[in-house]
Amino acid sequence: xxxxxxxxCDSAIFRLNIRLLHRRTxxxxxxxxxxxxxxSILLVDDEEISWLNSNYRNKTGATNVLSFPLDDxxxxxxxxxxxxxxxxxxxxxxxxTARREAKNLNVSLHDSLTxxxxxxxLHLLGYDHERSKKEAHKMWDLENKLIKQLHNSRSNQMTQLxxxxxxxxxxxxxxxxxxxxxxxxxxxCELAGASGIVVHLREDRRHINDRDVRLLRETIKTRMNxxxxxxxxxxxxxxxxxxxxxxxxxxxxxxxxxEGGLNVSGQKKKLAxxxxxxxxxxxxxxxxxxxEAKQVKxxxxxxxxxxxxxxxxxxxxxxxxxxxxxxQMIASAAEEAYQMGLRVNAGHGLDYQTxxxxxxxxxxxxxxxxxxxxxRAVFVGLDQAVREMGKIVRDASMIF
Ligand code: PXP
Numbered sequence: 001x002x003x004x005x006x007x008x009c010d011s012a013i014f015r016l017n018i019r020l021l022h023r024r025t026x027x028x029x030x031x032x033x034x035x036x037x038x039x040s041i042l043l044v045d046d047e048e049i050s051w052l053n054s055n056y057r058n059k060t061g062a063t064n065v066l067s068f069p070l071d072d073x074x075x076x077x078x079x080x081x082x083x084x085x086x087x088x089x090x091x092x093x094x095x096x097t098a099r100r101e102a103k104n105l106n107v108s109l110h111d112s113l114t115x116x117x118x119x120x121x122l123h124l125l126g127y128d129h130e131r132s133k134k135e136a137h138k139m140w141d142l143e144n145k146l147i148k149q150l151h152n153s154r155s156n157q158m159t160q161l162x163x164x165x166x167x168x169x170x171x172x173x174x175x176x177x178x179x180x181x182x183x184x185x186x187x188x189c190e191l192a193g194a195s196g197i198v199v200h201l202r203e204d205r206r207h208i209n210d211r212d213v214r215l216l217r218e219t220i221k222t223r224m225n226x227x228x229x230x231x232x233x234x235x236x237x238x239x240x241x242x243x244x245x246x247x248x249x250x251x252x253x254x255x256x257x258x259e260g261g262l263n264v265s266g267q268k269k270k271l272a273x274x275x276x277x278x279x280x281x282x283x284x285x286x287x288x289x290x291x292e293a294k295q296v297k298x299x300x301x302x303x304x305x306x307x308x309x310x311x312x313x314x315x316x317x318x319x320x321x322x323x324x325x326x327x328q329m330i331a332s333a334a335e336e337a338y339q340m341g342l343r344v345n346a347g348h349g350l351d352y353q354t355x356x357x358x359x360x361x362x363x364x365x366x367x368x369x370x371x372x373x374x375x376r377a378v379f380v381g382l383d384q385a386v387r388e389m390g391k392i393v394r395d396a397s398m399i400f
Contacts, residue, residue, distance in 0.1 A: 002038045002039075003022055003025045003026060003029070003038070003039055003041065004038070004039070004040045004041065005018050005021065005022060005041050005042075005043065006040070006041070006042045006043070007043045008042060008043065008044045008045070008048060009043055009044055009045040009048075009095050009096070010045075011043075014095050014099065014109065015109075016043065016095065016109075017110060020110055021041075021110065021113060021114070021117065023362075024114050024117065024150060025039065025041065025117055025121075027150060027153060028117065028118055028121055028146065028150070029121075031146060031149065031150075032121065032122075032125060032146075034088065034125070036086060037086045037087060037088045038086065038087045038088065039087070039088045039089070039090075039091065039121070039124070040087075040089070040090045040091070041090070041091045041092075041093070041117065041120075042090060042091070042092045042093070043092075043093055043095050043113075044092060044093070044094055044095070045094060045095065045096045046062035046094050046096040046097060047062075048094070049062050049063060049064075049066065049092060049093075049094035049097070050062045052066055052092060053066065056068070062094055062096070062097050063094065063097065064093065064094055064097040064098060064101060064116055065091065065092065065093050065094075065116040065119055065120045066091070066092040066120070067089065067090070067091050067092075067120040067121075067123035067124050068089050068090045068091075068092070069088065069089040069123075069124050070087045070088065070089040070090075088121070088124045088125070089124045091116075091117060091120030091121065091124065092120075093113060093116045093117070093120065095109075095113070098112045098113050098116055099112070114147070114150065115143070115147060118143050118146050118147060118150075119143060122139055122142060122143060127139040127142070157362070157365070157397075158393075158394060158397045159359040159360075159361075159364055159365065159366065159367060159393050159396070159397040160195040160196065160365060160366040160367070160393075161193070161194055161195055161196075161366070161367055161369065161386075161389060161390050161393045162194060162195060162196030162197065162198050162223070162225055162345075162347075162366050162367065162368045162369075163186075163189040163194045163196070163197060163198065163368075163369060163370065163373055163386060164197075164198040164199065164200070164227075164347075164368055164369065164370030164371075165182040165185045165186050165189065165197060165198075165199060165208075165370070165374070166182070166198075166199060166200050166207045166208055166370055167207070167370055167371055167374040167375075168180050168181070168182040168185040168374060169182045169199075169207035169208050169209070169212060170206070170207040173206070173207060182199065182207075182208060182212050182216070183212060183215045183216055183219060185374075185382060186216055186219065186220055187219060188382045188383055188386070189373075189382065189386050190220070190221055190222050191383070192382070192383045192384075192386035192387050192390065193386060193387060193390040194222060194386055194390070195222050195223065195366070196222050196223040196224070196225055196244075196366065197216065197220050197222065197223070197224055197225070198225040198226075198227060198247070198368045198370070199212065199213060199216060199224075199225075199226060199227065200226075200227035200228065200249070201213055201226060201227070201228055201234060201237065201238075202229075202251060203229065203231055203233075203234065203251060210237070213226065213237070213241055213243075214241070217241050217242070217243065223244040223245070224243040224244050224245075225243065225244065225245050225246070225247055225286075225368070226238055226241065226243040226245075226246045226247070227246070227247045227249050227288075228246055228247070228248065228249070228251075229248070229249060229250065229251030230248050230270055230271060230274045231251070235274060235277060238278070238283065239277065239278070239281050239283075242281060242282070242283060243283065244283075244284075245283060245284045245285070245286060245305075245306070246278055246283055246284075246285055246286070247285075247286040247287070247288055247306075247308055247345075247368075248262060248271060248274060248285060248286070248287050248288065249262065249288040250262050250263070250288075259312075260290060260310065260312075261288050261289035261290035261292075261295060261309075261310040262287050262288055262289055262295070263295075264287055264289055264295050264298035264299050264302065265294055265295065265297075265298035268298060268301070268302050271287065271302055271304075272302040272303060275302060275303050275304060276303070279303070279305075284305035284306065285304055285305055285306070286304065286305065286306030286307060286308050286343075286345060287299045287304045287306070287307050287308070288307075288308045288310060289307050289308070289309065289310065290309075290310050290313075291309045291310065291326075291329045291330040291332075291333035291334070292329070292333060293332075293333065293336055295307075295333075296333050296336050296337045296340070296342070297336075297340075299337070299342065300337070300340045300341075300342055304342065305342070305343060306342060306343040306344065306345055306365075307333075307337050307342050307343075307344060307345070308344075308345040308346060308347055308368065309330050309333055309334060309337075309344065309345070309346040309347075309364075310346075310347075310348050311330060311346050311347060311348050311349055311350055311354070311358055312348040312349040313326045313329075314326035314327050314329075314330055314349075314354065314358070315348070315349030315350060315351065315354045316349060327357060327358075330346065330358065330361070331361055331363075334346070334361055334363040334364055335363055337363070338363040343365050344363050344364050344365055345364065345365055345366045345367065345368060346358055346361075346364050346366075346367055346368070347367055347368030347369060348368075349371075350367060350369045350372060351369075351371075351372035352372060352376070352388065352389065352392065355367065355369065355372075355389065355392050355393060355396070356392050356393075356395070356396040357396070359392065359393040359396035359397050360396040360397060362397070367393060369389060372389070373385045373386060373389050376388070376389075
């Protein structure tokens, strides 16, 4: 499948997000079961579309969209070009007209362009509203249905960035005084665009402590994700605190950080009991697991709301081949979890190089990132470090 965009208008003036349009076009091709076909999309101004309109359709003036099937008269799905690729043809859109229409309808330019892409694609697939009233209704109905589905679809959801502020507490605790304060850090992260704050209340309280979680619960404006081991005392604290969600992780005192995912299949009863307790208090539970089908299935079976896929092996891979293999494991575990109805987060070890590829997975809802952001904050400040990571996540999941 390939989608070729050519921009013959000033994309900076129109502030076009071609990656977003590209992603939406791929989605439209998939929905119409022509994912293996190629399509060319040309974005022009009114002058160019008027010229095309007059030369190819004998009509004067600008229009919003023109569709040119590769081979008129044949079955549009069977046209193969000279190098053996199945091609649907060309869609030409005037961004200038699309912008005017967007203004009139009070929608965004990209939504207006998406509507025109859908309309143009249906023409390439053989639908034609000019043929008869019946055909027109058929085409409009399908168009509306696709647009509605697209708006609810995962390709339209942006990956969120939640920030783990444990390391701020680690620095504070190294001096045994009260700064830097993870509570202040959380506020800065939120002001810089974080969509959630994560803290791990460890049994040994090596970084985040009881005072921190209490104050964070009162001050976090976005969402508080409490990471914790399924340990009796910590469970009691979580039930009293009522964070927005908890993430259950394996916890060993001797480890530097959470080293592997939970073995869910090996401790189903214990984890199911904890999930049950949390759910009764209205707290959704995420299970931090390695990206493996067995763990995804077990998490689903015991009633988790989310899984958080461990990205550590992908981030620490020694070479590109291993990294690609690890990435594929994350992608397929995420797909499997998503298809089962689990919500999917990911994290651990993600940095300014490794994040984009994971954020681009449309099955993943939120990334949990700590060390890389706090490490960069030492040099550029926390606000900037968060904004830079936010941009990477946003650009990769390309939503506006
Ligand atoms: N997710 C979980 C479950 C973790 O335990 C951690 C580490 O505290 C993270 C995400 C964040 O990892 P990092 O600090 O390497 O970004």
